[in-house]
Amino acid sequence: MMITTGFAAYPTGNLCNADPAVRPLCSAIKPLIRGQRIAGPARTVKISPGQNGAIHRSVHRANPGEVLVVDGGASDRYGPFGDLLAEGCKAKGIAGAVFDCTIRDSADVEALGFQVFCRGFHPEATAKTDPGEIDIPVTVGGVCVSPGDIIVGDDDGVVAIPAQIAGEVLTKVAKVAVREEAIRARIIAGETTYDIFELAH
Structure with missing residues (x-):
């Protein structure tokens, strides 16, 4: 969990700059x-559009700090996740959720403070058959995510980091952040990014 805590300190843009394996x-x-x-x-789930039984089962088995990652087939219909499941996630200590589909009860989920990334909202009911x-x-947003891969999400979107290189990426992103702060200081001091990056004239 220490590695995961480290990733929470960095924006997704820095992570993408750190290593091309960040997806x-x-x-x-x-x-x-x-x-x-x-x-x-990642705690991964695959559902068919209009179904959500696997989500309930996954939340039941989840550990604190995990991110629920749901392959919903990029569906723009149905609400397989809503306020009751969000309450269940919070009770389990789940860190957040990523859905490659729509969800429902969006205002109530937001009021709970439970962060969800999704394709939008749709009220249609689901089954558990x-x-x-x-x-x-699973495949979410065009990216293959395996159980245990590190998921980071912020205002710019979501990235997935293969579990086997997580430590290496964390070391690299720390260097990216230091380098950006040095560049920022030079900009404040009067230099331009054109000069700093030594762009061709």
């Missing part, structure tokens, strides 16, 4: 709550 999800997946960053290992799958590699 950004498509921009259609947006934050419900502005200004609230999440970071944690399809068990779906949990704790398997």
Whole structure:
């Protein structure tokens, strides 16, 4: 969990600059709550559109600090996640959730302070007749996410970091942040980015 805590200190843009293996999800997946960053290992779920049984099962098994990552087939219908599941996530200590589909009860979920990234909102009811799958590699926002991969989300979107290189990426992103602060100081002192980056004339 120490590595996960470290990632929470860095914006997704810095993480993308740190290593090409950091994979950004498509921009259609947006934050419900502005200004609230999440970071944690992925707890993965795959559902069919109109179903949500696997989400309930995954929340039941989840550990504190994990991020629920749901492959919903990029559906723009149905609300497989709402305020009751959000309450359940908060009670379990889940750090946040990422959905490649729509959700519902968005105002109530936001009022709970539970951060969700999703494709939008839709009120249509779901069933629990399809068990779906949990704790398997899934595809969300065009990116394959395996259980335990590090997920970081902020106002700019969501990135996934393969678990096996998480420590390496954390070391690299710390250097990116230091370098950016040095550049910022030079800008404040009067230099331009054109000169700092030594762009060709």
